[in-house]
Amino acid sequence: MDRYERILSLHRILKTSRYPVTVAKLRDELECSRATVYRDLAFLRDALMAPIVGDGDAGFRYDSDEGGRFELPGLWLNSEELHALLAAQQLMSRSSGGVLSTALAPLQSRIEKLLDEHSAGKQWPVQRVRVIPHRGRRMDEHAFRNVCSAVLQRKQLAFEYRARSTDEKTRRTVSPQRITHYRDNWYLDAWDHDRDALRSFSVDRIATARVLDAVARDIEDDELDRHLAGSYGIFSGPPKGIATIVFSAKAARWVADEHWHSQQQGRFLPDGRFELKVPYSGARELLMDVLHYGADAEVVEPVALREQARSLLMMALDKYER
Known part of the structure; x- marks a missing residue:
């Protein structure tokens, strides 16, 4: 265990412990020497301002008044979490036909910087993480952004929709409820004001999407689940x-x-x-x-x-x- 992971583990031990933790137990948990435990405790207390109280005889813990609020400054990840973040970074960059990677480019650059900062000089073999989209559909990025914005801003959305089964084009005004990723494709769950009912729309069939000023009507999660998750697949409804x-x-x-x-x-x-x-x-x-x-x-x-x-x-x- 390197020093970075020891500090993170030490913080987690002290934060979750109700009683003082002895140096002997910390030495076993951190797999290091007694002297290293004291150096890490000093760094955590003096450099990172952790509210450590106690001594070598009774053990150490976080102050009961401040320990619950204290968190390590910045973003601290162990090796497993860092590898998971690397995989997520590759997923964002290679999935959804580039739509997600473009929309989340600022976040992706921050992930890459974080990986560089904590790589300890290692070169991450990113080419060994593969994401192969399966039967994904091409989407209009502008429509995708507006759909996501309407969902998160809780605004109504107007768009043209071309049904896949009939190829009929209609104009819809909806109250977006949530956006769903299903089988490498995106779907919008929404209250359709023209049909006065809940509907699911394939985002790749949406065109000229426009976020309106009108506030979206909110549907309770229970009702959404009953109607949209109650039967098989994305084209759902009450089970028949x-x-x-x-x-x-x-x-x-x-x-x-x-x-x-x-x-x-x-x-x-x-x-x-x-x-x-x-x-x-x-x-x-x-x-x-x-x-x-x-x-x-x-x-x-x-x-x-x-x-x-x-x-x-x-x-x-x-x-x-x-």
Whole structure:
């Protein structure tokens, strides 16, 4: 443990301890000599102005009146936190088609400076942290910024929206509630004033977004969760049914570890297959995921959903029989 991490650990020990901590215990916790413990205590008290009280016999602690308020000046991170920050820096710079990296460029530069300050002369192998976007969509950066601004400023938002399913273009005025990142894409959850209902909008389909002066209508989190998180996927709403899907024994090894829905239920069948039950509202996205597994997945219930899956497979097969 280097000196930087020892000071951080010493601070955390003293801050969380209700009673004085002996030098012997500090020596064991910090994995250093008795003399080093005293030097670190002196540095923490004299250079960083920590409210340390006590002595070598009774032990040391933070003053009860000031210890709860004292924090180390600046930003102190241990090695694990620093590595996590490095990974986050790479994620910001390489994800979302550059939108996040551009919007958060000032923060990214501060992270890089922090990494340099605490690298102790080491060169961080940033090329070994890889982020590979999967099926991300291109977004208008101006629209993305305005959507985020409206969400955070609690202002209404006006924009043109082109629905993916019908390609119909409409003009919307909404009260943004939250912005959601789902499957490498961004979605706006909002109260649609024209439809008088909650809706989710794919941000890549939003154009000419404009933040209005009018204050956004706030919807309670419980209502948002009931409507937007109550069923399968981002295109959600009140659940209309429970889908039962059975996966082959080969696919079961992956599906058993996957998170499809907060209320999903899964179990292994005696023959090694895996049965998954998941609430859903619209069938489209659910069937897209099921068909991704091809012959290793079978929709069992409800019958209507099973027939939809069968029809999709028949139409796909027809493409290859022409």
